Amino acid sequence: MIHDTVWLISATLMGLLAVAFIFVHARSHERVNDYAPLQKRAYRLRTVLFWVLVFTLGPAMLYTLTDLPYGSAKAGASGGGVQVIEAVGHQWRWELDRTEVKAGEPVEFRVTSADVNHGFGIYDANLRLIAQTQAMPGYTNRLRHTFPAEGTYRVLCMEYCGLVHHNMIVEIKVVKP
Numbered sequence: 001m002i003h004d005t006v007w008l009i010s011a012t013l014m015g016l017l018a019v020a021f022i023f024v025h026a027r028s029h030e031r032v033n034d035y036a037p038l039q040k041r042a043y044r045l046r047t048v049l050f051w052v053l054v055f056t057l058g059p060a061m062l063y064t065l066t067d068l069p070y071g072s073a074k075a076g077a078s079g080g081g082v083q084v085i086e087a088v089g090h091q092w093r094w095e096l097d098r099t100e101v102k103a104g105e106p107v108e109f110r111v112t113s114a115d116v117n118h119g120f121g122i123y124d125a126n127l128r129l130i131a132q133t134q135a136m137p138g139y140t141n142r143l144r145h146t147f148p149a150e151g152t153y154r155v156l157c158m159e160y161c162g163l164v165h166h167n168m169i170v171e172i173k174v175v176k177p
């Protein structure tokens with residue numbers, strides 16, 4: 001959904017930019033000898049644009065800052081504690097210390113590897129990727145995700161790690177809180 005919106009906004013802005021280029025190109029053949037009035041108009045436009053930006057982007061910036069820091073905002077919103085899943089990648093299986101979590105409450109995956117690099121990808125029932133991080137030996141990556149709906153999710157390895165890489169699948173059950 002958000003991707004569609006972002007795509008629409010980007011396409012619109014790109015379109016406007018293209019129109020501006022076409023406009024400039026079309027007008028570029030005109031000969032102008034007196035630049036003074038043109039300059040005056042351009043400076044006025046620049047001043048207007050400056051204040052438009054200050055009054056639109058300024059409040060937008062302040063508004064988005066209220067979400068910081070992201071981690072504590074998410075954990076605090078639910079009221080409940082964070083559900084922690086310790087995940088270790090092995091050639092060729094996932095080892096999770098729990099496979100059932102509650103929907104609507106944040107889950108923190110602490111992801112590492114016992115051997116080589118693996119990719120820790122969480123997929124929904126339609127095999128759509130919803131969150132991912134890397135499983136690295138000697139390092140623990142923290143991935144926070146809140147499952148909005150109950151259901152069966154799957155963790156698949158996203159990084160080719162050897163012969164039986166395709167076998168690295170484990171299910172996570174997300175249940176009603």
Ligand SMILES: [Cu+2]
Pocket residue numbers: 118119157158159160161162165166168
């Ligand atoms: Cu793999």
